[in-house]
Structures are given as structure tokens and as C-alpha cells.
Amino acid sequence: MLGSYRAEILKLRKRSAVWVLFGAGLVLSLIFGYLLPYLGYATGDDNPQTDGVPRAEILRGMLPARVVDNAIGGYPIFAGALALVLGAIVIGGEYTWGTLKTILTQRPRRGTILGAQFLALGTMIALWVLGIFAACALCSVGIAAAEDGSTSWPGVGDLLQGLAGGWLVLMMWCLAGAVLAIAFRNVALPIGLGVVWILGIETLLAGVVSSLLPSLKWLANVLPGTNAGSLVFSVTGMAASDAPPGVRDAVGGGRALLTLLAYCAVFAVLAAWTTRRRDVT
């Protein structure tokens, strides 16, 4: 297992697409968490773009105390979509390059190789989450220093809970991408379908259900995106009024956590079951 894990890490580490995805996630987090708010803050009270939100309120959103909100606030939607792309390119690439046959004829069993792949993806996503957190923390410290704001940090427990929640959300989307890639033995199709699902269908469904079909609310509440948003809402403890898109209070934090774990388990089992019994041609 350890050898397979090292092999998978080597493949991920040296693949530039992985770092492009990570970079995109990081840059987007900084733009929406700090750059745009800071521009809004710096251009003053009378700016209609801030929509009457007091400047002090905007500043508070960028200080270290709220770093977790900014670090993982974008995970349910855009970073989730990037994580899904990561899972799809890493697992789907084995099919499109035909490398699956090469690695399956080495020595470890199929289940072991798949396990090592998921473990390696989990490791890289943890790195990604930490990287985004570190960048956000730096920005918030810088802004606090420049604007004479408070530099009090959230408690260690809150930090860990936030980062772990963010990791779980990304891991769930990554596994979704992996399982779609296995189903279609491909890269492009899973990315297309997955991204349309995350960015379009879930939001549409939630809108339709809440306005037209309240009786289907239960259905909307078991969808992966809804639960990802609810988990992030719960672990950050942000106010509904300044929650980013996709982050909302649809179900409680405990239920969201269990639902996401269940999705991860289902995706992993489906992937293992398909991979183990499939003809590799």
C-alpha cells in the first residue's frame, strides 16, 4: 500500500494540471475573500456598490477573526467544481492514456491501487486546503495591520473544524469526479456533467423546489451541494446575510456532515466495485 501511495503522490506532484487547479482555487479565494471586498472598503462609504453595508462591517469580514469564512466559503461551489475536475482528470486519465493496464499488471490488487489513489488525492486536497488557508491568513493579517484592525484569531478548535469541513466538502466532490470518470472511462464527459450539476442543476433545483414545489424540499435537502453548503455554513458560523453563493442553512451541521460522509462512502464503494470486476481493455 505504501509503495502504491508513493507512486500516486509522484504522479500528482509532477502533474502541472493539478497545480493549475490548486492555483485557480487559491486565486479565486483571495479575489472574492479579500481583493474585491477590500476595493469596496477602500473606495469609501458613499459607494453605492457596497449597497449600504457599513465600511466597518466590510473590514470586519476581512480580519483574522473571520479567516475561516473566507478560506472555505467558496468550497461548496467553485472550489468544489475544481475538486471534481481534479478527481476526473486523475482517475479518468488512467483510462484515456491506457495506463490503467500498466499499473494493474504490476503487483498490488486493484482495490489497493484505487485506495492508494484516493488516499493520495485526499493528501493533495489537504495540502490545497492548508495552502488556501495560509494565503487567506496572510491577507487578513496584512489588512489588519494596514487598517489598524483587531488581530484576534478564531480558536484552534474552530479553525480545525473549519478546515476539516472544507476538506470533506472538496473530497466529496473529488470522489464524485472520480466515480464519474470510472463510469464513463473518460475525462471530458465527467467534467462536463459534474460541473453542470454543481454550478447549474443544484441551484436550479433548489430554486424551483423552494418557490414551486415545497413538498420536494426533502429531495433538495439530500443533494450533495445542499449538504456541502450547509456544512460550510455550520462550521464557519457565518451570518446568512453575508454567506457566499451555495452556502446556506438548509440542513443542520450534524446532518450535513453525515450526508457528506455517506456520499463519500457510496462513491468510494461504487468506484471500488466497478474497478475490481471490470474488464480492462
Next chain:
Amino acid sequence: MDALVEVSGLTKRYGGTLAVDGVDLTVLPGEVYGFLGPNGAGKTTTLRILTGLIAPTSGSVRVLGGRPGDARVLKGTGSMIESPAFYPYLSGLDNLRLLAEYAGVSRQRIDEVLELVDLADRARDRFSTYSLGMKQRLGVAAALLKDPELVILDEPTNGLDPAGMRDMRRLIRELGTEGRTVLLSSHLLGEVQQICDRVGIINAGRMVAEHNVEELRGEQELVVRATPRDDAQRLLTRFGNVHQYDDTLRVQVDPDRAAEVNRALVEAGIEVSELHTTERALEDIFFELTTAKEKTDVG
């Protein structure tokens, strides 16, 4: 001696196509076995089953005394099935490194196999920049990485230029003389004649024949272009079976008797404009083996 590969009654069905139909195959320790057949005969399908990549529909398969795909069996088997498949963004060296991680092979062995396939000086270049010949050689290097008892190579000379083919064949013959057991598939009769000790012929999913390679070496014939052709044809039947091929006559006769054939034709007043030996086309042999000796004899 226990066979390294024992296949009997092997069948594989893909939906409606019967790709492999009751194949029996035995590969003995230390031999270079040629698995010969035209495109679509079922070679790759059989080799995929031997390496555990696909499950047979029916039949029994033992590789190194175990089930294909078991860790112990995989450890003793090195293979390259169809085209070599590696990570294009990694160097040849990194590709081998990660395979060595999976297989639990030492770093030192990587250098050895790179040296063996003569790829050491390009090992640090990306796989995507390799020529087809280099890709095939990396595939063979990967197959040898585990220092395996059994090496399975699926048409390793496919797509290579003549020099590349020659090098690859030399490499495979060396594996054989080292005492390694090699199972090599090919659609080229001449290739298995050069490299292999024993040959199994497969056509349309069925094993047609199994020969020692010496038995196939007789399968050469004389190409004769002569006028009048009918007279020539009548005369040549003295030497062996004759059949027409385009506007030439093909005689199944020991090529060493070419001079004798030539003299006979000339003495009979027949004008000979061409006379050389050629390998009988694989298709002819299949045709012959599959159609129970209904040969197009003329005479």
C-alpha cells in the same frame, strides 16, 4: 517440468463477438513461445486474460501455477499488452520509478533495464516526446523491471521501422538465451521463425496448430515467372505443390533446390524471367491449416 502457462478451453465473448474460442496453450519454462496470428485473431484478448486484465468467459487458466491477476503471479510476470501506455507528462525514468514503487522493485533495477533497452540517455525526457520505437523499448523495460520469470510481449515490433524491429528482435532473443521464458505474440511469420522455439498459431479465436519452429522453417517457397506458364506449371509439379499467385507460380520446394529447378525449366525450353525464394504468406498457411488440405494444387 511444470508449464508456466497452462490454458485450456479458453473462451472470451465480448457481447456478440467470440474473440477467443476454446484456446489451449502451454508455455514451458525457458522457451520463447511465439503466439502467431493475423489481426483480430484473439492474441491480445488471450494475453489480457493471462495478465488478469480481463476475466475469461470460460475455460481454465493457470499462470506460474496460480490464478492470473494474483499478486504472486503478477510479481513473477512482466508484460506489455498492445501499445505501451505510460504517463505522457512524466519522463521515462519517472514512469519506471512509479512502476517500481507499485511493484516493490529497487531503484538500481531501473538503471539496469534502461541500460538493457538502450534508453539511458533519454530517460529524463518526457514520455510524450519519445518516438514510437522508444516508447516500445520503454514498454519492454517496464516489463523487465520486476526481473520476472515470465515475460509477455504483445506484438512488440508493431509500428517499428526495420532497424527498430531488428533491435527489438535481438533484445527478445537475448531474453530467451538468458533463460527467461517469453510469450511473444506476432502477426509476422518471419519474426517468430527468427525468435521463437515453439509457435502456436491462432486464427479467428481458435488454435490452428502448434509447431516447433523448425517445422515451420520448411514453409518457404520458390517464386517462378516463366513462359509458357502452363508448361512450366506442369513441369514444376515434379518438385512440389504448385499454385498460381498473381502472374507467378509458387512452388513448395526446399529453396536449396532452386538451381536444380532452374536447370529443369531451361532444359525443357521454358524461358525463366524470375526465380527467387520467398516466405509463404501467413495467410496461405492459415488457409491450408484451416481448410483440411483442400489445396489449390495444379498438375
